[in-house]
Amino acid sequence: MASPRTSLALLGAALTALTLGALTLHVPGADTVGSPLRANLFVGVLAVSVGVYLLAVRVALRHDLPASATRLVLALAVLLRLALLLQPPFLSSDIYRYVWDGQVQAAGINPYLYVPADPALAPLRDPDVFPLINRADYARTIYPPAAQAFFAIVGRMSAGVTGMKAAMLLCEGVAVLCLLALLARAGQPRVRILIYAWNPLVLWSFALDGHVDALAVGLLALALLARARHRDGLAGAILAGAVLVKFLPVVVAPAFIRGGRLWRPALAGLTVIVALYAPYLSAGAGVLGFLPAYGAEEGFDTGQGFWLLAGLSHLVTLPAAAARIYALAVAAGFAALSLWVATRKASKDEPGEVVLCRDAGLLAALATAAANPHYAWYYAWLALPACVAPNPAVIWLSAAPVLFYVDPFNERFVWPGLVFGPALILALRALLRRRRAL
Template identity: 75%
Template sequence: MACALSLHLPGADTVGTPLRAQIFVGVLAISVAAWLVAVRHVLRTALPPQAVWLVIAIAALLRLLLLPSLPFLSSDIYRYVWDGQVQAAGINPYRYVPADPALARLRDPAVFPLINRADYAHTIYPPAAQIFFAAVGQVTATVTGMKAAMLLCDSLAIACLLRLLALSGLKRERVLIYAWNPLVLWSFACDGHVDALAVALLALALLARVHRRDGLAGVILAAATLVKFLPVVVAPAFLRGGRFWRPVLAGTAIIAALYLPYLSAGAQVLGFLPAYGAEEGFDTGQGFWLLAGLSHLVPLPSGAARVYGLGVALALAALALRIATRPLPADVPAPVTLCRDAGILAACATAAANPHYAWYYAWLALPATVAPSPAVIWLSAAPVLFYIDPFNERFVWPGLVFVPALALVLRASLRARSAPLAFSPRGAS
């Protein structure tokens, strides 16, 4: 961790020189390998009960090491602080781009110059994230303060995981799958991504569902969805073996309630989201890993992205229906089944969207802690490679992440067909 931090040139908005960036990603790749060894060890070895405190102490130390550093792998946090200060001034954050003259009086030398897309993009963050930014903005207007708030969310997620592991009869030291995950550390402790809030809310929703609080689980999951839209894909896991209407109605109500304070912005309440897909190449298909690879062989037809999107939607819908309607297994603890289903849905949806920003994958470490599978564990950390792309395209380098993930899925599928595994409370389940 300290070695990777030392590679950053002070004042540089990324690591620094191309050579430093390559070395940096190499160091991160080594940390992922070391983490995978630790994960394998904790899943296969009987450790004393006191080991969990060592795991937590090391996790805290790593976070404290990264907290004081200015974010240098992403500048998103500057928008969080800005949105919080805009709301503190009584202004709807969806109404103006940061560079609009109407907000000139709010500009400061520490935050405003570092906001990305400041001159053309309205904020992209949904209402639950905005409420969080506003709350933090009432306490502090600094980047370090916002990072500290994200680490509080991260700590809440760890606390929820410890409870879920205990309820499942699993070793609590397995929390290192999340707490030591290099991608989680760099995404939350270094860059302070708002995904930490979404992860904390998802962890709370999992706990509520395990305790059969279906309506509350629906409310919290809806709030997580309005931090980062991706969590909505795990909803079918929450419906399996439970009530349908209560969580759906409760979730829909909270979504409406959270959007209500911002509706004065009209259609602009969606912010930069409609244009984001085009900027990322999703409209042409070049933003999708499979289509980017296909484009090396043949020119993509104009409707390739729509066909891909339809195929993914149908596949995810079929998977969601299968998970939501299957009976709960009697021999597997409820938290394990819930997290396994959530992990499958989350990993499939994230991999299908295949964003090229590393932090989008960090949330997969949450369900993988309670219900680990090799492919999900891999996808929760390996995208640290996305911090640099020496080929500057969307297929070859990302293939180092997606090809092994597909191989792990195939291997697990073949093993499941030949010899299905029973649940073991002290094992990897």
């Protein structure tokens, strides 16, 4: 029988082969994988890579591995990211908007004022970026001020997609360093960095497509480390920055104020929010960009964008208020959970870093699952807290949404059920085990 380190090396080799094999399915020049058949094969390969990844996670969690295993994990993570960095993005075109927003700001223009196709921005159009911007003729930018500041900084150093992708990978590097520090503080094996570093959805979302979620991940990791070091004000300020990259990280705030640490992180966070919004307020209400219309585009106003309601709609005719009822129920449940997380006393037998990341992972996973966006990369951030506080349901949700790169049934229940169904089973299984232990 192979040793655990050998098994990990073999699984790493398999993950590498699958990643490179998936790349060969892309038709050069195609804005997606290529034909529907190629897209289906591509997602099939990614699904197998998720299986390999989960086996690797099992090895990392169940065996005492030498320090050389951590070096292997990090080396392979870097290699895979470099391989994807050099490829053009083809699973999403969002990065072209990032580059465009950076160039708009470099020209001294508020990015929230105009849609890319507006004649006022005609002098900025170029053949490499502008033609590939999605929603160019009707949507102002949706990205919050911290993301815009990042786009502006990167845009002054590089006007290309590869430069923006490289900047996102640097943010990932910050996240990995913070995770290694958190693992060391918690007394956990550093090889568990594999949970983030080898996650296939993380790889494709950030190294290939350069999604801005990588910036949010880097900031959230910094915030977790600051909170673990009892730098509450700093943690609140950095978390606010993460929220103004992608609004979703706000859901983990209760984990940061557990134990009554409220006023300092709240004041610091509010200060950062005001400071980041201030330069863009000339757009007035337009500073929210495309966000108000995004919910309608995703079907959240009718309820069809929610997995549970989409399933119920196959059985009964939903009332017009179904989406509002669902939103209120989720909000009430999440408020109760947030209050419990913020006020409960942690066990003295558990490292504070584990408790912090477990609470953050629970809040993040439940909020993301409740919103259930159909874009795969929205789930990649869940791998971050799972490194320090491994949870089967959270790890599954952080990787399995690679399936969302295709939608064979063109509806929001059956195919997504392949992700949410197992996640629910894993969560219930963990809950039952916890009750039995009590």
